[in-house]
Amino acid sequence: MMNLLSHLSYVTITSPDVDASVKFYEEHVGLTVVDRIDGVVYLRCWGDYYRYSVVVAPGDEPSLKTMAWRTSSPEALEEAAKRIEAAGVEGEWFNGNTIGRAYRFVGPWGHSMTLHWDVEHHRAEPQMASIFPDRPEKRSRVAGAPRQLDHVTIAASDVDAFAAWYHEVLGFRIMAKTILDEAPISVFSVLTTNEKSHDLGVVLDGSTRGGRINHYAFWVDTREELLIAADVLMENGYPIEYGPSIHGIGEQTFLYYREPSSLRIELNTGGYRNYVPDWEANTWKPSLGSSNLYRNSAMPMSMTESFPAADGPSATEEGVPDEIKDALLNPYAVQGRG
Numbered sequence: 109m110m111n112l113l114s115h116l117s118y119v120t121i122t123s124p125d126v127d128a129s130v131k132f133y134e135e136h137v138g139l140t141v142v143d144r145i146d147g148v149v150y151l152r153c154w155g156d157y158y159r160y161s162v163v164v165a166p167g168d169e170p171s172l173k174t175m176a177w178r179t180s181s182p183e184a185l186e187e188a189a190k191r192i193e194a195a196g197v198e199g200e201w202f203n204g205n206t207i208g209r210a211y212r213f214v215g216p217w218g219h220s221m222t223l224h225w226d227v228e229h230h231r232a233e234p235q236m237a238s239i240f241p242d243r244p245e246k247r248s249r250v251a252g253a254p255r256q257l258d259h260v261t262i263a264a265s266d267v268d269a270f271a272a273w274y275h276e277v278l279g280f281r282i283m284a285k286t287i288l289d290e291a292p293i294s295v296f297s298v299l300t301t302n303e304k305s306h307d308l309g310v311v312l313d314g315s316t317r318g319g320r321i322n323h324y325a326f327w328v329d330t331r332e333e334l335l336i337a338a339d340v341l342m343e344n345g346y347p348i349e350y351g352p353s354i355h356g357i358g359e360q361t362f363l364y365y366r367e368p369s370s371l372r373i374e375l376n377t378g379g380y381r382n383y384v385p386d387w388e389a390n391t392w393k394p395s396l397g398s399s400n401l402y403r404n405s406a407m408p409m410s411m412t413e414s415f416p417a418a419d420g421p422s423a424t425e426e427g428v429p430d431e432i433k434d435a436l437l438n439p440y441a442v443q444g445r446g
């Protein structure tokens with residue numbers, strides 16, 4: 109298969125209070141607003157190459173409205189659309205803000221994905237232009253501000269089937285997965301379109317609600333910046349949900365916190381680079397440190413929340429023995445696994 113996708117280009121999220129979310133992104137994450145169109149706000153990190161990477165749209169609940177990947181060529185965009193429709197999913201073509209003719213579809217687990225080739229490269233205003241030719245604009249003056257968008261992690265009711273579909277249809281490489289210690293049930297997997305461990309993650313969704321997001325993530329250049337960001341967030345009343353620590357899978361240093369809508373954001377840095385075209389995904393278990401490489405804590409239960417909030421009993425818990433239910437809900441709740 110030709111290389112169809114190149115990288116995650118933007119995420120569109122919804123917030124019940126767009127102004128509060130945007131203010132937070134500007135003041136505490138270090139993003140800047142580039143467009144406001146019909147109540148939708150377009151933001152960027154200082155190092156993003158294109159015009160925007162985060163779009164905040166009004167909505168009743170925090171959610172992922174769409175996740176966008178840039179294709180590797182105009183031909184790849186046509187080919188990707190063909191492959192999606194051959195897989196039985198009908199999408200639609202539309203003209204997006206600065207992304208030209210784009211293709212949008214809802215995948216089998218309810219997640220909207222937007223594919224585009226055209227982009228508008230960011231051109232900084234003169235006072236924001238960097239002295240370094242490759243930088244889209246000056247480094248942010250907000251402490252620990254991320255350089256760029258990094259990845260998105262969604263929730264789906266069948267982790268392996270989700271990974272297989274996105275691998276077979278769109279060519280994502282499957283890099284690793286985690287199964288429970290207690291039973292051979294997949295609870296997490298990471299997929300990538302490039303050399304990173306993932307630009308698309310998937311956690312097991314025990315609810316009956318499709319299309320949910322667990323978090324999305326930004327990249328900072330160094331661990332020091334991530335630690336400074338954690339410190340400054342704490343000082344300003346924004347608690348750290350989980351971390352700073354290092355994931356076993358991917359080996360990135362991580363930090364999770366929430367934006368005002370309650371949606372979870374992550375900062376990432378470090379980790380491996382993997383260029384192996386025939387990489388075969390290894391299987392981890394929580395007890396091996398898949399989430400926390402140091403194996404010296406437990407993951408907070410709040411980390412199991414995905415967005416929007418789920419309804420009713422968990423479908424995947426039906427028929428599962430009691431001792432597995434806890435592990436399904438939070439495989440990393442046991443001391444030494446999170």
Ligand SMILES: [Fe+2]
Nearest residue numbers: 261309325374
């Ligand atoms: Fe993540």
